[in-house]
Amino acid sequence: MQVLKHFWKKPIYLPYSHAPLTDALLADFEQQIGYRLPKRLVALLKEQNGGYIRYKLPETPPMQLWGIGQAYPRLMRLADELDESLSSELNLALD
Secondary structure (H helix, E strand, C coil): CCCCCCCECCCCCHHHCCCCCCHHHHHHHHHHHCCCCCHHHHHHHHHCCCEEECCCCCCCCCCEECECCCCCCEHHHHHHHHHHHHHHHHHHHHC
8 A cells, every 4th residue: 555655744743743543542533533544544643643734624723643642732622532432322321
């Protein structure tokens, strides 16, 4: 599978880049969200785990792809928010 060669913006904005994506971290994240990420997305995140991307729509702010890890911004934050949302919906349903 060929990864887009020029997907990531260079130089890397280090505060938005995470440690390299490992198979263990990926498996933990996929278990937490309940599904597997697309192979192309995984390939991009293994090349660089989060950061600004080179491509964007005209007249829009720079775009980012969040990485998997504990730093900000992170995809795990979305999983945490989903867990909180589902918990509160479940609590409302049980009331």
